[in-house]
Amino acid sequence: MPTAQLIAPPARPAGARTVEPWGTLARVERGPDEADAPRSAESLLSDVARGDDSAFAVLYDTLGRGVFGTCLGVLRDPDHAAEVAQEVWVEVWRTAARFDAGRGSARTWTLTLAHRRAVDRVRAVQAQRDRDQRVLDGSAEREFDVVADEVESALEQVRVRDCLGILTPTQKQAVVLAYYGGRTYREVADELAAPLPTVKTRIRDGLIRLRDCLGVTS
Missing domain, CATH: 1.10.10.10 (Winged helix-like DNA-binding domain superfamily/Winged helix DNA-binding domain)
Structure with missing residues (x-):
């Protein structure tokens, strides 16, 4: 996932709007009349879908608290929540083009991703715990059975030998x-x-x- 960097673009005529290639991304340069205008999450997400990392940075600032809060509400652990939130933002960056404004807001779409990721993490952790417990239970049972059989067999041999x-x-x-x-x-x-x-x-x-x-x- 790219990190937001403030790189001064070349000077452009006032009011110009151009797209400059920037590595594998596209940095959208806006004119002075757009620079200070508040942008909707939908607009930001649309630019993220085109590879605009500066729009991604603004979207992160706009929805980051909500994403982390959603993850924390499900996971109840700040460290896990931060880790899953990072995964959410990677997914946002990679799948922004899938956002459909006709089906809901950008905020709802992003927080839904966060909730789904957090729930998946809970299920994955629980599934791993269940697998570990089954292995532990099975191992303990086998060890006990082997020891018990060996002891019983040894005692039986001693008793039979004595009785003979x-x-x-x-x-x-x-x-x-x-x-x-x-x-x-x-x-x-x-x-x-x-x-x-x-x-x-x-x-x-x-x-x-x-x-x-x-x-x-x-």
């Missing part, structure tokens, strides 16, 4: 082969060189004792 100690050697051997070795009853029987019914009985009795030791009621 109360089994008879043959019961323990059969249970470990079947449930920790992944073998079938027939494979356990073959490995222990014991009859299948005997192995089934050892495993059944061993599981009953484990159940009672671990406090499993069903």
